[in-house]
Amino acid sequence: MADSRQTDPAPQWWSRPEGTTADAGREGVPAPRPEDGGEAQAPEPRGEVRYDPWGEQPLQVVDRGPQGRGFRLWQVAALAAGTALLAGGTGGYLGVLAERQSSTRLELPQAGVADKGRAPDSVAGIAATALPGVVTLHVRGASGSGTGTGFVLDQQGHILTNNHVVAGAKEMAVTFSTGESVTAELVGRDSGYDLAVVKVSGVRGLRPLSLGNSENVQVGDPVVAIGAPFDLSNTVTAGIISATGRPVTAGGDKGDGSDISYVDALQTDAPINPGNSGGPLLDAKAHVIGINSAIRGADGGRDGEGGARQGGSIGLGFAIPVNQGKRVAEELIRTGRATHPVIGVTLDMEYAGDGARVGDKGEDGKPAVVAGGPAARAGIKAGDVITKVDGQRVRGGDELIIKIRAHRPGDPLTLTVLRDGRERTLELVLGSANGS
Structure with missing residues (x-):
């Protein structure tokens, strides 16, 4: 509908019926004005309701007795309802039009952009420091393919991981946190410690992680684990040291016990899942204090070297102490054994x-x-x-x-x-x- 400034003719359904006027035979209803000097027409039959929207008088109801009362009241009610709907639609349209024409706009309150820096000992700060030195290993062998985690030891490209991640591998690829992938070769591995070293070549800008001292670890210390659980690279989880010196064995698939690993492990409740194996367990200074190696499943089984995969973390994860990992890594790099x-x-x-x-x-x-x-x-x-x-x-x-x-x-x-x-x-x- 146009606004009050427009002068278009009224809609046809609102126009006065051709040749009719308001009833002049009732007191209070004005007589029609002759047009072009003509004579006034005869009054309409009794009981009629006439509404001239362009006249000077409001709606008039002419009650001529009980014969036509029901029909006349229904007509008035219908007209009133139509008028109400028309008024509502008009108001809604005008409201939308007013909002569109207004210079203001709706905007919900929101915090502004803040400094993205984090304290170095916060989880976010530890993750920012360590993630560039953590890698995801994609391994393919005769029995299938798998995913694990490792971390950079030095600028020469040596990477420490678990033995059970690379055991039986024919091909290995290492993916960095930047998304860059390169092939890797095995340097040496040891099933008794469940540790292995692989190496990448021709990669610049390597970010080795700092090694801590597992002798300094205390129960209750906060820790952060980084890995690729279920092939979700660069996953960061946090928890505490739940216990130290936990005797953990894993493997044993060969039957003669030659593949069993024995670990005097750090226990943590930081969520660790299949794919986290070989990843770093970090302290509040972003120093590596352990190498994530095994989890205990809800059925009492373990996910470790050659073991069947469990459903997921129940808060019982185990890491090889970094002091042990450091010694074994040095020997593997030096002699391959x-x-x-x-x-x-x-x-x-x-x-x-x-x-x-x-x-x-x-x-x-x-x-x-x-x-x-x-x-x-x-x-x-x-x-x-x-x-x-x-x-x-x-x-x-x-x-x-x-x-x-x-x-x-x-x-x-x-x-x-x-x-x-x-x-x-x-x-x-x-x-x-x-x-x-």
Whole structure:
């Protein structure tokens, strides 16, 4: 509908019927004015309702008695309803028109652009520091393909990851946080520690991560994990150190135990999932304190070397302490192999009692205590039960191996041994054996 300034003719359905006028036979209703000098027409039949929108009088209802009252009232009601709808539509249109013509616009309140800098010890600050040095590994082998994580060790292109990420790989590609991908080659790996080193060449601007000291880690310390869970690269999660010195074993698919990894692990509740393996666990200074390696699933199983994938994180993740990772990485880069500390005994892994029992016989019928080895020199005998290492209790053969492998070859150890119902304290120096 046009506004009040327009002069277009009224719509036809609003015009006066041809040849009719308002009823002049009723008091209060004005008589028609003759047009062109003509005479006034005869009055309309009784009971009619006439509305001249262009006249000077408002709507008049002419009541001529009960004969036509119902019909006349219905007509008035219909006309009133139409007028109300017309008025509403007109008001809505004029409102929209007024808003369009107005110079103001609707805008909801919103915070302005702020400084994107973050404190270095915040999760965002740690992530910003570490992400350029974290990579995603895409591995393809005879049994299929998979994804894992690693991080840059030096400017020469060495990258540390888990052994179970690269085991059996025929092809490897490394993708950086920038999206750039290059091929990589294996430098060395060790299944006992579940660690491996790969190398990229011809890449400039590498950002090695700083290595921390896992001896400084305390329960409750905040940590950040970075990896590619389910192939979602550059995923950052946060949590705390839940425990230290957790004995964790993973692998064992080969049956002879040669592929089992033994880790004196850092436990964290930072969400870790398949694909996080090999990624860094960082402290508040963005220093690497661990290499994420395994998770415990809701069914009690673990996701680790060669193990079946579990559903996802339930807040029980395990990382190899960086001190162990550093030593193994240095040996792998230097020689392609890592050494394992040993005491020179064969353990009875079927022993169900508390502690680790030295077997009666070794492999191939050889003595369980290696002649001239560290244990033999310290006075350990077949059948002895080792209950403590440096004062820390061990509950089985796996835990003893883990405690020993947390040290370096040549480190001194104090063992508590139970023999014939009596405890003895023996000192020895760890020997060395080549890993696998």
